[in-house]
Amino acid sequence: METGPAAHGIQFARGVLDVGEPMATPAIRQLKRWAIPTDGPEGSVVILDAPPGTSCPVVEAVRGADTLLLVTEPTPFGLHDLRLMVEVAAELGIPAGVVINRDGIGDAGVDEFCAAAGLPILLRIPFERAIAEGVAQGRTLVEIHPEYAPRFRALYQQLARQVKHHGRICR
Incomplete structure (x- = not known):
């Protein structure tokens, strides 16, 4: 496991x-123990990123989460x-919202x-050449388009409200 400070x-x-x-699952468990200490402050925010799909590492990463932010793109894949991840979320009893990447x-x-399943679409990121080129150069979306910073803050606040509404906070 590697740890250290990131931006901000x-x-x-x-x-x-x-x-x-x-075996990725033991590494994920170790990361979760580090990120979510049982003696830590209640209400701490921990964001876990998982690969696409519904493999064992993905399920381990999301197990015990307060909410899921499912990032997808509008393609058959x-x-x-x-669909598979929504089934996992339902099985684990975790509420979810969706971000559509490469929209269009x-x-x-x-x-x-999403409409039929009652899943809120929380953010859309357009398919745009400038974004693709910037990401290929290692830049973040906010570096490419600073106007996304308040959108991400609003998304964070919306997720925090969802967690509060469902009464689930990070332990």
Whole structure:
């Protein structure tokens, strides 16, 4: 496990697997123990990022979460993974919201699914050449388009309200 400060005083940690190591789940458990100490302050905010899909590492990462932010794209593959992850969220009893990345490249399938499933679409990030080029250069969306900073703050506040509404806070 590697830890250290990131931008704006945020503490960051990541699990590192050596070549040939097959088990990501123990690394995820160790990260969660570091990030969510049982004797830590109640109400602490911990954001865990997980890979796409519904593999064992993904399920371990989201187990015990207060809410899920499911990032998808409006393609058949994105919709397929979103459907599976919504099933996992329902099975684990975790509320979720959706961010549509690369909005505008596909069809309306993701929008229709979200509407039918009662999933709120919390943010849309357009498919745009400047974003793709910037990300390829290692820049963040906020560095490319600073106007997204208040949108991300609003998204964070919306998620915090959702957690408060459901009475689930980080332990």
